[in-house]
Amino acid sequence: MPRLAIRDLxxxxxxxxxxxxxxxxxxxxxxxxxxxxxASGAGKTTFLNIVTGLEPVAAGRVRWDEIDLAALGEGGRDxxxxxxxxxxxxxxxxxxxxxxLDNVLLPARLARFRLPAALSGEAERLLARVGITRAGQKxxxxxxxxxxxxxxxxxxxxxxxxxxxxxxxxxxxxxxxAAVAGLLAELAAETxxxxxIASHDPLxxxxxxxxxxxxxxxxxxx
Amino acid sequence: xxxxxxxDLRRHRWGVAAIALIVALATxxxxxxxxxxxxxxxxxxxxxxxxxxxVGAPGSETQLVLSSVFLQAAPLPLMPGRVLAGLLQDPRVAxxxxxxxxxxxxxxxxxxxxxxxxxxxxxLAEGRGFGRxxxxxxxxxxxxxxxDRFHPMHGHAFGVGLVHGGVTYGVVxxxxxxxxxxxxxxxxxxxxxxxxxxxxxxAGPAGPGGAQPDEGLDxxxxxxxxxxxxxxxxxxxxxxxxxVADAYKLRRDYRGETTLAVFPAEVLTRLYGTLGDVRLVLxxxxxxxxxxxxxxxxxxxxxxxxxxxxxxGALRAFGAARLAVFSIVWLEVVLVxxxxxxxxxxxxxxxxxxLSNQLARQTGVPMPVGFMPEDAMPLALLLLAGAVxxxxxxxxxxxxxxxEALRG
Numbered sequence: 001m002p003r004l005a006i007r008d009l010x011x012x013x014x015x016x017x018x019x020x021x022x023x024x025x026x027x028x029x030x031x032x033x034x035x036x037x038x039a040s041g042a043g044k045t046t047f048l049n050i051v052t053g054l055e056p057v058a059a060g061r062v063r064w065d066e067i068d069l070a071a072l073g074e075g076g077r078d079x080x081x082x083x084x085x086x087x088x089x090x091x092x093x094x095x096x097x098x099x100x101l102d103n104v105l106l107p108a109r110l111a112r113f114r115l116p117a118a119l120s121g122e123a124e125r126l127l128a129r130v131g132i133t134r135a136g137q138k139x140x141x142x143x144x145x146x147x148x149x150x151x152x153x154x155x156x157x158x159x160x161x162x163x164x165x166x167x168x169x170x171x172x173x174x175x176x177x178a179a180v181a182g183l184l185a186e187l188a189a190e191t192x193x194x195x196x197i198a199s200h201d202p203l204x205x206x207x208x209x210x211x212x213x214x215x216x217x218x219x220x221x222x
Numbered sequence: 223x224x225x226x227x228x229x230d231l232r233r234h235r236w237g238v239a240a241i242a243l244i245v246a247l248a249t250x251x252x253x254x255x256x257x258x259x260x261x262x263x264x265x266x267x268x269x270x271x272x273x274x275x276x277v278g279a280p281g282s283e284t285q286l287v288l289s290s291v292f293l294q295a296a297p298l299p300l301m302p303g304r305v306l307a308g309l310l311q312d313p314r315v316a317x318x319x320x321x322x323x324x325x326x327x328x329x330x331x332x333x334x335x336x337x338x339x340x341x342x343x344x345x346l347a348e349g350r351g352f353g354r355x356x357x358x359x360x361x362x363x364x365x366x367x368x369x370d371r372f373h374p375m376h377g378h379a380f381g382v383g384l385v386h387g388g389v390t391y392g393v394v395x396x397x398x399x400x401x402x403x404x405x406x407x408x409x410x411x412x413x414x415x416x417x418x419x420x421x422x423x424x425a426g427p428a429g430p431g432g433a434q435p436d437e438g439l440d441x442x443x444x445x446x447x448x449x450x451x452x453x454x455x456x457x458x459x460x461x462x463x464x465x466v467a468d469a470y471k472l473r474r475d476y477r478g479e480t481t482l483a484v485f486p487a488e489v490l491t492r493l494y495g496t497l498g499d500v501r502l503v504l505x506x507x508x509x510x511x512x513x514x515x516x517x518x519x520x521x522x523x524x525x526x527x528x529x530x531x532x533x534x535g536a537l538r539a540f541g542a543a544r545l546a547v548f549s550i551v552w553l554e555v556v557l558v559x560x561x562x563x564x565x566x567x568x569x570x571x572x573x574x575x576x577l578s579n580q581l582a583r584q585t586g587v588p589m590p591v592g593f594m595p596e597d598a599m600p601l602a603l604l605l606l607a608g609a610v611x612x613x614x615x616x617x618x619x620x621x622x623x624x625x626e627a628l629r630g
Contacts, residue, residue, distance in 0.1 A: 045629070054539060054625035075544055078624075082541030089628060093536035097229035110223060110542030110550070158541065 002064040002084065002161045002194060004028040004051065009060035011046050011218075021046045021218045023060075028196075028211070030161075033188060035205070036198040038215030044198040047215065048166055051196070052085050053077030064162065082111050086155030086193070088184070090167035092147045094154075096140040100132050103139050104154045119157065126153040130183055145176025152183055156191070163193045169201045177203060185209075223546060227554055237526070241519055242562035248515040249566025249604065250573055252508035256600075257574035257591050259501040263494050265582070265589035266292070269402040270486040272343055275461040275469055277305065280482045287489040290321050290458040292585060293331050293403040298323075301481050303453025309461055310449060314468035317342060320412045320448065321458040325374035330364055332374050332408045334415030336448060340397065342462055343404055349395030355414040356439040358391040361407045362399035363586065369393060374418075389418055389439065403586030411443045416454045512604065520611055523555055527615040534619045535627015548620040555612035563605055 004027065011021040021043040028034060038044050049055040050062055050069070056077070057070035067080060094103045104123040109115055127135045130149040132142075139150060148168065155163060165184055169177030181203050188195035197204055214221045231238050270291050278286040279299035288294040309318040319339035325332040340351050340359060349368050352359055360366050370393045391410060399405055417439060447453065461483075463469035469485070476483035527534070534547055571591065578589035 049625045052539075054623075054628070078538060078541075078544055081539070082543075087539055089536075091532075093532070093540065093628070095226070095229070095533070097233040098226065102225065102229075106226060107537065107541035109226070110537060110546035112543075154540065 002067075003030045004194065005061075005063045006051075007061045007063075009050065009057065009062060011043075011050060011055070011058060019218055021050070021215075023047075023220055026213075026220060028194060031188075031192050031194055032211055033185060033195040033209045034197070034211045034213060035207075035209045036196060036213045036215065037200065037205075038198075042215040043218040044215055045166065046218075048164055048196070048198055052087065052162075052164055053081045082107065083158060084160050084162055086158065086160035086163045088148070088151050088155050088163070088165040088168045090170045092144075092151045094139045094147055094150060096138070098139060099136045100127060100139050100142065100150045100153075101135040103150055104157055107154065108157060123153065123157055126156055129153070129187070131179075143176075145172055145179065148172060148176065148180050149183065152180065152187070156187055159191060161193055163188050163191075163195045165195070165197045165199070167199055167201075168197065169199065169203060174203075177201060181207060223550060223553075227550055227557065230550075231554060231557065234526075237522075238558055241522060242558050242565065244515055245519065245559055245562025246566035246569055248508075248512045249563050249601075250569035251511055252505065252600070253567050253570025253597075254573040254577070255501060255504040255508050256597060257571060257593070258577055259497060259504075260594070261574060261578045261589035261591045262581070263497065265578070265587045266490055266493075267487070268590075269587045270490055272400070272402070273460060273486045275463060275472055275483055276486055277301070277309065277459045277461055277476050277481055277483045278457060279455075280479070283482065283484045283489050284493065286458060286482065286484060287486045289323070290460065291402070291486050292587065293323075293333070293407055294585075295323065295326075295331065298457035300455030300457055303450065303455055305476075305481055306453060306456055306459055307449045309459060312472070314464055314472055316462040316464045318459055318461045320456045321460055322412050322415045322456055325415070325418070327372050327374055327408055330361075330406050330408055332358075332410055332415070333404075334412035335409055336412055336445070337443075338462075339460060340395075340409065342460070343402075344398045344400050346395045347398040349393075351395055352409070352411050353394075353443060354439075355411050355417065355441050355443060356389075356391055357394045357410070359395040359397060359409045360393055361397050361405040361409070363405040364396075364408055366393050366408075368396065401588050406586040412456075413443065413447050414439055420454070516607070516611060519559070520614065523612075523615050524618070527551060527618055532627045535622045535624040538622075538624040539628050544620060547622075548616045551619040552609075552612050552616035555615060556609050559608035559612065560605060563601065563608070567601065 006023050006026040009021065009023040010019050012019045036044055036047065046055070050057060053069050053072065056074070060070065062069040064084065069077060069080070072080060095106060098106065101120075101123055104127060105115065105120065108119055124135050127150070130153045132146060132149055132153065139147065142150065163184065168180055168184065172180060181201070184195065184197065185207060197209070270287070273291045276286060276290045278290070279301040281299050285296055286298065289296050289298055306318065306320055309315050317338035319336045319342065320334065322334035323331060337351050340346060346359065347362065349359070366372065371390050372393075374389055374391065391408075397405070397409070461472060463472050473483045473485065534551070537547055538544060571593070574591045578591050582588050
C-alpha cells in the first residue's frame with residue numbers, strides 16, 4: 001500500500017498574501033488512518049485536492065510511493081486517481097436515473113472501453129458489504145444514508161490503495177453518519193488502504209484513528 | 223457510456239424533446255421548401271406532356287398555357303374560326319382540336335372540343351366518344367356515371383352561375399386517368415358550346431327563354447362544321463405536329479398578328495425560372511431560420527452544461543476519463559440534434575405531401591413529392607454543422623476542473 005511523502009509543498013492563489021497551504025514535510029505510512037481537522041478555510045480541501053491529484057502541484061513534491069504527482073499532467077493525474085484513489089464526498093455525486101449498481105460502475109465504465117466482467121460482480125459484492133440489498137434500485141429513491149453507502153461502494157470498486165473522505169458525514173443524520181464512519185474505517189482496514197478523512201464531526205475525534213493532523217491557516221499543526 | 227447518456231437524456235426528456243422539436247421544425251421548413259418546389263415543377267411538367275403546341279389569340283403566353291393546359295378559367299381573347307380550319311388542313315399537323323371554355327358543372331369545367339383530343343389525351347376507359355351534340359365524355363375524376371344527365375351552368379368567368387335550363391347533356395364515355403387537370407373536365411362537342419352561346423346571345427340577357435337550344439343540340443356531331451371559315455372564334459387550339467421540325471415551323475408560322483403559338487414546355491420553363499427564384503428566397507429564409515435555431519440551441523445547451531458542471535466534473539474526480547466526459551456531452555448534443563433532424567425530414571415530407579395533396583385537389587395536377595439523392599447533401603451538411611457546434615459545450619466540459627466541480 002502506498003506511502004505518502006510530501007516535501008516543500010506550497011500552494012498559493014493569486015490575490016492572497018500568504019500561501020493557502022504550506023507543507024514543508026509530511027510522511028504517512030502505508031495503511032495509516034488519518035483524521036484531518038481544521039477550521040473552514042484552513043486548507044483542508046486544498047490539501048485533499050493536492051494529494052488526490054485534482055489540483056496540480058505547483059511547487060514542491062507529492063509522492064505516493066514512486067509516483068510524483070508534481071510530474072504528472074492533468075490526464076496522467078486523472079488516470080492515476082482512477083486507479084489508486086477512492087473518493088467519498090460530503091455531497092454524494094450520484095447520478096439520478098441510474099440504479100445503485102450502475103452508479104457504482106459508472107466511473108469504471110467511463111474510464112475504459114469494455115467493462116471487465118468481474119467488475120460487475122465486485123460491485124454487487126461491495127453493495128452488499130455496505131448494506132445495500134437492492135442493487136437495482138434507482139439511486140434517487142434511496143435515503144441519504146443509503147446514498148452515502150453507495151458512494152462508499154463506488155469509491156472502493158477499483159480496489160484503491162488510498163481512500164479519501166471529505167466531510168463524509170456532514171450531510172447525514174447522526175445514526176447514518178456513525179454507520180458510514182464505521183464502514184470507512186472497517187473497509188480501509190479490510191483492504192489495507194491508506195485512509196484520510198477530513199471532518200469536523202466529533203464522531204471521528206472519538207474514533208480509533210492512528211493519526212490526527214490539524215491545519216491552521218494552511219500549516220500543519222501537531 | 224451510452225447507458226449513462228440515455229439515462230441522462232431520459233431525465234431531461236422534456237427539455238430534450240423541446241430542443242429536438244425546434245430542430246425538427248427548422249429542418250422541416252427547409253425540406254418542405256425543396257420538396258414542394260420540386261413537386262410543383264414535376265407535376266406541372268407531367269401535366270403539360272400531352273400538349274405539344276397550343277395556338278391562341280395574341281395575348282399573354284402564360285395565360286394561354288394556364289387556361290388550355292391547366293384549365294384555369296380566365297376570359298381569353300378569341301381568334302377567328304378560320305385558324306382552326308387552316309390547321310386541320312395543314313399537312314404538318316397530325317391532328318388539331320379546339321379548346322373552348324365557358325360552362326361548368328359543380329365547379330368542374332365543361333370544355334368544348336373535338337374527337338381527336340379524346341384520343342390525344344389518352345383515350346377512353348369506358349363508353350364511347352360523343353357522337354351527338356348533347357353527349358358528353360367525362361374526365362376520370364368527375365363524379366358522374368355513364369348514362370347520367372346534367373345541365374351545364376355558366377362558368378364563373380362569365381359572372382354568377384346561371385343554369386342553362388333548356389340544355390341537357392348525357393354522359394356517354396369516360397376518359398382514362400391522365401394525371402392532369404383534364405381529369406376534372408367534362409368534354410363536349412365544341413359545336414354544342416357554340417350553339418348554346420349563340421342562342422343565348424340571340425335571346426338577350428333576359429335568359430334562355432326565347433330560343434330552345436336543346437332541340438338544336440339533338441343533332442349528330444358534324445366534323446365539317448369545324449372547317450367552315452365562318453366558324454365561331456376560339457380561345458385555344460391544341461396542335462399535334464407530325465415532326466419536331468414541323469412543330470418549330472408551325473410555331474413560327476402561327477406567331478403573327480392574329481394568332482400566338484406557344485410550346486407549353488417553353489412557357490413552363492420560364493415559369494420554373496420564377497419558381498426557382500422564389501425557392502431560393504424561401505431556401506434563404508429557411509437557412510436563416512435554421513441558423514437562428516442553431517444559435518438558440520447552442521445557447522440552451524451551454525446553459526445546460528454550465529448548470530451541470532458539478533455532475534460532469536464529478537465524473538472525472540471519480541475516475542472517468544477526460545475524453546469520456548467530452549464524448550458524453552458531444553454525443554448527447556449530436557443525438558438530440560440528429561433525432562431532431564430525422565424527425566424534421568419526416569415532418570417536411572409530410573408537410574409537402576399535405577400541401578401537394580391540397581393543391582392537387584384544387585388544380586387537378588397530381589404533385590409527386592419525393593426525395594432525390596442530392597437532398598442528402600444539405601442534410602449531411604446540417605448534421606456536420608451540428609457535430610461541429612456540439613464540440614463547443616463538449617470542450618467546455620472537457621476543460622472543467624474536477625476540483626471546482628466537486629465544490630459546486
